[in-house]
Amino acid sequence: MRRFEILEPKSIAEACKILAAEEDVKLIAGGTALLILIKQGIFVPKTLINLKKIKDAGEITYNSNDGLRIGGLASIYDVESAAVVREHYPLLAEACHVVANIRIRNMATIAGNLAHADYQSDPPAALVALDASVELTNRNRVRSVKLADFLIGMYETGLERDELLTGLLVPPPPPNSKGTYLKFATRSSEDRPCAGVAALVQRSNGICQAARVVVGAVSPVPVVVTGADLVNGTAMTSESIEEIASKAQAAVNPIDDLRGTVAYKRHLVKVLVRRALTACLNEEGTR
Numbered sequence: 001m002r003r004f005e006i007l008e009p010k011s012i013a014e015a016c017k018i019l020a021a022e023e024d025v026k027l028i029a030g031g032t033a034l035l036i037l038i039k040q041g042i043f044v045p046k047t048l049i050n051l052k053k054i055k056d057a058g059e060i061t062y063n064s065n066d067g068l069r070i071g072g073l074a075s076i077y078d079v080e081s082a083a084v085v086r087e088h089y090p091l092l093a094e095a096c097h098v099v100a101n102i103r104i105r106n107m108a109t110i111a112g113n114l115a116h117a118d119y120q121s122d123p124p125a126a127l128v129a130l131d132a133s134v135e136l137t138n139r140n141r142v143r144s145v146k147l148a149d150f151l152i153g154m155y156e157t158g159l160e161r162d163e164l165l166t167g168l169l170v171p172p173p174p175p176n177s178k179g180t181y182l183k184f185a186t187r188s189s190e191d192r193p194c195a196g197v198a199a200l201v202q203r204s205n206g207i208c209q210a211a212r213v214v215v216g217a218v219s220p221v222p223v224v225v226t227g228a229d230l231v232n233g234t235a236m237t238s239e240s241i242e243e244i245a246s247k248a249q250a251a252v253n254p255i256d257d258l259r260g261t262v263a264y265k266r267h268l269v270k271v272l273v274r275r276a277l278t279a280c281l282n283e284e285g286t287r
């Protein structure tokens with residue numbers, strides 16, 4: 001049996017104080033990732049800091065000037081079901097909705113998902129497409145970092161030892177934009193993604209003003225497809241969608257793992273980008 005002490009701070013400030021003072025500690029939120037690692041003996045912390053007793057740290061608020069703020073302790077289900085997320089950021093709601101199953105989504109927090117930084121995850125690609133930032137808090141200050149810069153590598157982030165991920169900030173969505181997230185899982189419908197694609201297209205009177213495509217789950221961090229803006233100022237056609245899909249395929253350097261080979265994932269990326277961009281043009285599709 002593994003023995004550890006559990007501390008239960010009641011505020012972010014108290015959690016930061018413990019984190020700064022204790023050496024052999026680990027934060028725990030939903031526990032869906034960390035407990036597996038503890039059981040496998042990968043981490044054997046002396047002390048766990050349970051964040052779930054902190055009140056009001058998972059609030060989700062929106063205003064049209066600043067956009068969305070998601071408290072780090074919001075569960076993935078809280079995010080997918082929040083009315084403001086569904087209305088203004090359906091791309092994010094979709095990416096959260098396809099995570100695992102309802103039991104995991106109820107326990108797992110959005111901050112835990114990002115701090116754990118497993119490359120086979122769904123929300124990061126959608127959040128990078130939406131240009132989200134993370135809010136990082138320690139005893140002395142709060143700083144904000146673009147999620148694309150925060151995610152450094154496989155299980156590697158810009159989180160410092162004394163910091164908590166206390167929130168996510170998502171700017172207001174571009175006007176007249178539609179986004180979609182497509183996930184492909186190879187082992188079961190509840191499994192982690194083999195590949196995931198987030199696409200966000202801004203259009204006015206049939207003319208594309210901006211297109212952003214982010215490929216998740218195939219490389220250590222989400223890959224922003226450069227060159228997706230080739231459609232800016234044009235009516236997007238199936239030919240230009242095909243060109244972006246080819247660029248995406250060339251941009252990724254997939255990891256060979258039990259969910260798929262390099263060649264399979266490359267093929268998948270092209271198919272998913274084509275489908276995601278086509279869905280963004282479809283008036284019946286998701287926003």
Ligand SMILES: Cc1cc2nc3c(=O)[nH]c(=O)nc-3n(C[C@H](O)[C@H](O)[C@H](O)COP(=O)(O)OP(=O)(O)OC[C@H]3O[C@@H](n4cnc5c(N)ncnc54)[C@H](O)[C@@H]3O)c2cc1C
Binds near residue numbers: 030108121
């Ligand atoms: C069966 C199963 C299926 C899954 N399927 C998917 C899937 O399809 N798609 C997908 O995206 N994910 C999937 N996941 C991963 C799941 O989304 C993550 O395990 C979960 O989001 C982690 O959140 P948590 O609150 O449980 O984190 P925890 O397990 O509590 O913590 C994870 C890590 O984050 C750190 N941490 C937690 N909160 C904070 C914080 N506020 N500040 C700083 N560090 C923090 C912890 O110290 C730990 O290192 C799956 C997991 C399981 C078990």
